Amino acid sequence: MKKPIRRTNNTILIAVEGYTEEAFLRHLKQIYCGRDSFVSMTVKNAKGKGPDGIVAAIKSATRTGDYNLIGAVFDGDVPISVEVERWLKTNRVATFVSTPSIEATLLAVKACKPGRTTKECKDLLTATLSGDATDESFYGKHFPEAVIERGRMSASCLNDLIIFITRKS
Structure with missing residues (x-):
């Protein structure tokens, strides 16, 4: 009897x-990237260093790992420089911008009116x-799957x- 063909995981890096x-991304990973999803997601933290820190985190992670997809989550309160934007585009990094910050996105999910500044949010x-x-x-x-889906x-x-x-890639 033939062995079944083993399916490989789609590997995703998100900085x-x-x-x-x-x-929050680790929470999303728990919900959407379970064992049966065939998705392995790695989250890298730039530790508050903004867009340049995100690029550094991606460069560091891709030196030691191979990823099918790479994404970056930015706060909209810090502008992304032309050089960083060019690097992200050249390296096919998907960008996700929360305006003005991730807290605004979280408030929107909970159907609360977000503030206009990061501090307000x-x-x-x-x-x-x-x-x-x-x-x-x-x-x-505060954000079980049902709340996130809604x-x-x-x-x-x-x-x-x-x-x-x-x-699926």
Whole structure:
């Protein structure tokens, strides 16, 4: 009897700006990249160093790993330089921008009106939802799959990100 052909995983690298994005992406990974999904997703944190830090994180990760797809999650409050934009385009990195920040996207998912600045969004998120947004368990508590599915259409950045991590290459 022939052995069944083993299917390989689609490998995805996503670089993020900070700890809040990292915790949220790890939560999305739990929901959408389970054992049966044939998707392996790695999240790299630029630790608050902005777009240049994201590029450095991608370069570092791709030196030691091979990825089918590469993405980067940016906050819209920090402009992306022409050099960084050119590098991302040349290296076929999908970009996802939360305007003005990831907190605005999270508030939109919860059907709350986000603030206009990053500080307003962070303050609103802290006032609206209890817990530490840099902790993965925060998202399990406040953003179960049903909430994310219901709110993803009101947050285009999140919807695009989910499509990206669930697509078959």
